[in-house]
Amino acid sequence: MNTTHYPSxxxxxxxARHTLAVIVDNExxxxxxxxxxxSGRGYNIxxxxxxxxxxxxxxxxxxxxxxxxxxxxxxIKAHLDRxxxxxxxxxxxxxxxxxxxxLCLVKVVGKGDYRVEAMRLAASFGARTLDATLTSFVFELTxxxxxxxxxxxxxxxxxxxxxxxxxxxxxxxxxxAM
Amino acid sequence: MSEMMTGAEMVVRALQDQxxxxxxxxxxxxxxxIYDAIFQQDKVKHVLVRHEQGAVxxxxxxxxxxxxxxxxxxxxxxxxxxxxxxxLTDALLDSIPLVVITGQVPTHLIGxxxxxxxxxxxxxxxxxxxxxxxKSIADLPRVLHEAFYVAANGRPGPVxxxxxxxxxxxxxxxxxxxxxxxxxxxxxxxxxxxxxxxxVELIAKAKKPIFYTGGGVINAGPHASALLxxxxxxxxxxxxxxxxxxxAFPAADxxxxxxxxxxxxxxxxxAMHDCDxxxxxxxxxxxxxxxxxxxxxxHSKKIHxxxxxxxxxxxxxxxxxxxxxCAHVLEDMVRIWRETSPQIDKxxxxxxxxxxxxxxxxxxxxxxxxxxxIKPQYALERLYALTKDRDTYITTEVGQHQMWAAQYLHFQExxxxxxxxxxxxxGYGLPAAVGVQMKHPKALVIDVAGEASILMNxxxxxxxxxxxxxxxxxxxxxxxxxxxxxxxxxxxxxxxxESYSASLPDFVKLAEAYGGHGIRCSDPADLDRAIMEMIETxxxxxxxxxxxxxxxxxxxxxxxxxxxxxxxxxxxxxxGEIIDAKxxxxx
Numbered sequence: 001m002n003t004t005h006y007p008s009x010x011x012x013x014x015x016a017r018h019t020l021a022v023i024v025d026n027e028x029x030x031x032x033x034x035x036x037x038x039s040g041r042g043y044n045i046x047x048x049x050x051x052x053x054x055x056x057x058x059x060x061x062x063x064x065x066x067x068x069x070x071x072x073x074x075x076i077k078a079h080l081d082r083x084x085x086x087x088x089x090x091x092x093x094x095x096x097x098x099x100x101x102x103l104c105l106v107k108v109v110g111k112g113d114y115r116v117e118a119m120r121l122a123a124s125f126g127a128r129t130l131d132a133t134l135t136s137f138v139f140e141l142t143x144x145x146x147x148x149x150x151x152x153x154x155x156x157x158x159x160x161x162x163x164x165x166x167x168x169x170x171x172x173x174x175x176x177a178m
Numbered sequence: 179m180s181e182m183m184t185g186a187e188m189v190v191r192a193l194q195d196q197x198x199x200x201x202x203x204x205x206x207x208x209x210x211x212i213y214d215a216i217f218q219q220d221k222v223k224h225v226l227v228r229h230e231q232g233a234v235x236x237x238x239x240x241x242x243x244x245x246x247x248x249x250x251x252x253x254x255x256x257x258x259x260x261x262x263x264x265x266l267t268d269a270l271l272d273s274i275p276l277v278v279i280t281g282q283v284p285t286h287l288i289g290x291x292x293x294x295x296x297x298x299x300x301x302x303x304x305x306x307x308x309x310x311x312x313k314s315i316a317d318l319p320r321v322l323h324e325a326f327y328v329a330a331n332g333r334p335g336p337v338x339x340x341x342x343x344x345x346x347x348x349x350x351x352x353x354x355x356x357x358x359x360x361x362x363x364x365x366x367x368x369x370x371x372x373x374x375x376x377x378v379e380l381i382a383k384a385k386k387p388i389f390y391t392g393g394g395v396i397n398a399g400p401h402a403s404a405l406l407x408x409x410x411x412x413x414x415x416x417x418x419x420x421x422x423x424x425x426a427f428p429a430a431d432x433x434x435x436x437x438x439x440x441x442x443x444x445x446x447x448x449a450m451h452d453c454d455x456x457x458x459x460x461x462x463x464x465x466x467x468x469x470x471x472x473x474x475x476x477h478s479k480k481i482h483x484x485x486x487x488x489x490x491x492x493x494x495x496x497x498x499x500x501x502x503x504c505a506h507v508l509e510d511m512v513r514i515w516r517e518t519s520p521q522i523d524k525x526x527x528x529x530x531x532x533x534x535x536x537x538x539x540x541x542x543x544x545x546x547x548x549x550x551x552i553k554p555q556y557a558l559e560r561l562y563a564l565t566k567d568r569d570t571y572i573t574t575e576v577g578q579h580q581m582w583a584a585q586y587l588h589f590q591e592x593x594x595x596x597x598x599x600x601x602x603x604x605g606y607g608l609p610a611a612v613g614v615q616m617k618h619p620k621a622l623v624i625d626v627a628g629e630a631s632i633l634m635n636x637x638x639x640x641x642x643x644x645x646x647x648x649x650x651x652x653x654x655x656x657x658x659x660x661x662x663x664x665x666x667x668x669x670x671x672x673x674x675x676e677s678y679s680a681s682l683p684d685f686v687k688l689a690e691a692y693g694g695h696g697i698r699c700s701d702p703a704d705l706d707r708a709i710m711e712m713i714e715t716x717x718x719x720x721x722x723x724x725x726x727x728x729x730x731x732x733x734x735x736x737x738x739x740x741x742x743x744x745x746x747x748x749x750x751x752x753x754g755e756i757i758d759a760k761x762x763x764x765x
Contacts, residue, residue: 028311029311036304074491078490082365084307
């Protein structure tokens with residue numbers, strides 16, 4: 001039984017993962033405002049990407065992947081939406097299956113069979129080779145998060161030394177724009 | 179037509195253009211150019227406080243007593259800004275519109291740990307509604323006006339403008355914008371009409387209804403209070419309110435149940451618990467209101483009107499959530515009610531009122547009287563009786579005296595009651611009273627205080643004396659941080675750890691030292707005379723009212739209990755047994 005004056009912690013409610021697209025004024029501090037909102041109110045950020053999308057209008061698009069109960073997700077959206085520099089918040093997960101992609105760069109170091117195997121695996125995933133030396137490769141792969149993770153896991157076996165990932169960029173399917 | 183002027187001049191001109199009459203502040207190195215510009219004009223009157231926290235609370239008191247006004251503050255960089263943080267947080271939690279201008283070190287020194295530098299926008303990001311660091315003179319006029327728009331529109335709140343010193347010296351073009359709107363920020367003020375219609379239907383069908391109103395009604399302006407009264411009259415339903423909403427509905431009205439919540443009346447809390455339709459207008463289901471959430475009004479349908487979408491379904495799930503300004507939504511509700519003139523269940527309503535009257539008969543605000551010592555409740559009853567026919571404004575500090583003031587002083591009009599609700603800031607009342615008195619020089623402004631709280635911002639007595647502000651500080655002196663002591667009695671076996679107010683100053687001499695008048699009273703028979711002396715003294719007064727030392731503030735919903743498990747004043751068991759082990763972990 002809850003014996004507090006405070007609302008009880010959400011128990012046994014399903015946690016869902018949501019991808020939110022947030023259009024904001026590209027002004028100093030806007031990312032800090034959003035990151036501060038998540039940390040200050042105890043919400044999760046699984047992935048966050050941000051970049052200016054419309055230079056003339058000084059607009060940036062932030063894609064944030066978060067998880068929480070339905071109630072928490074609603075709160076996150078309401079809190080994001082009331083920030084002064086936020087124009088729109090769209091829950092891409094609610095709009096049906098959105099297109100979600102991320103890009104990763106991996107550095108693999110090795111010789112002999114490992115090197116050949118790394119090359120083969122990269123080819124089979126459709127990764128591009130951005131840099132090569134006699135002992136190393138840098139591959140680029142774009143894909144869904146699960147695919148990226150599979151690729152990284154395999155590369156670990158053949159000499160992975162470094163990974164850089166962009167986080168998720170996402171967009172709804174179909175003709176409608178946000 | 180634009181005019182060329184310095185950044186400092188723009189600040190003062192923008193304040194003038196916004197109709198600002200009073201600016202509360204404290205000078206320092208990083209705002210000297212602005213103070214120079216203030217010196218050379220006389221439209222905006224600067225009020226010199228004695229601590230920056232006091233400046234912000236004074237601006238809050240000013241704004242709360244003057245509907246439609248934004249409170250304005252000017253402080254320097256570094257410590258000036260950090261001292262303002264408590265006030266900013268207070269204003270954020272109680273939704274008070276403020277524009278706070280802070281000085282900053284010159285642009286090229288930002289980030290170098292320069293003298294009196296702090297990351298003001300970083301520090302205040304989470305305790306303001308919005309904030310700005312102005313790095314170009316070209317942005318300054320827009321930002322100055324936009325800040326007023328953001329502070330006052332939507333859910334009101336504090337806005338900080340951080341202006342580096344080189345920007346204050348720089349010259350640029352100033353013109354007053356045609357409108358000072360933000361380019362995209364447009365909060366919803368009109369409620370969804372379909373939801374309002376559904377709400378009216380639900381209200382009409384209620385058998386055991388209650389209006390639960392909050393600070394949102396006060397913030398929506400006097401018009402919202404008038405509409406609330408109209409809707410209450412049309413329906414005949416009972417009304418209760420949060421601490422923040424007192425005055426929106428007249429306490430003298432027979433439909434008024436008193437305040438609800440942790441120290442609310444028995445009838446208000448029981449009616450909340452047993453109701454079948456709850457109409458929340460501009461309140462936010464704060465934890466001081468709901469008590470144990472799984473025991474909160476378990477059988478009711480709930481309607482919630484709030485201008486902030488994030489308030490709806492935050493802690494309590496509601497059946498109809500309407501995002502909008504209380505005045506707009508109430509206007510639609512009253513109109514639809516009149517158009518449809520629904521048939522309400524009169525028999526059920528009569529039965530409901532009979533039940534409420536039975537709860538009322540419990541007299542939850544009664545207390546044991548005394549001929550020898552002044553009971554704090556008695557002191558406030560007499561204060562109310564002797565001030566109710568005057569043009570009175572009340573501010574408070576935080577603690578037992580604040581709750582007693584909410585219980586025993588009765589408010590008939592909005593904007594007469596200024597108290598720190600959300601943040602619970604000790605030291606709020608005196609500077610807030612300074613702000614109120616600045617706006618209403620002829621009114622009777624009383625800060626109901628405790629002897630501990632008042633010492634947190636006692637320095638503002640100097641401000642009151644300097645500006646001849648006749649604020650009355652009415653201290654309920656029980657020589658304890660009373661609310662802390664009460665919780666220690668209830669939760670910690672009466673071990674009064676550090677809650678005794680030792681080495682108190684002689685408040686009468688203290689008043690005199692500041693140039694005010696001091697009164698002390700410890701005899702119930704002499705109380706009326708002493709209160710009249712306070713009221714009739716033309717200048718600032720500190721009234722040291724020596725009251726019963728270990729009086730508890732009842733009724734009370736203890737930690738971990740629901741509305742129907744209140745402790746009443748005639749409780750005669752062991753107060754140490756009321757709260758169980760789990761409840762003791764709470765605040």
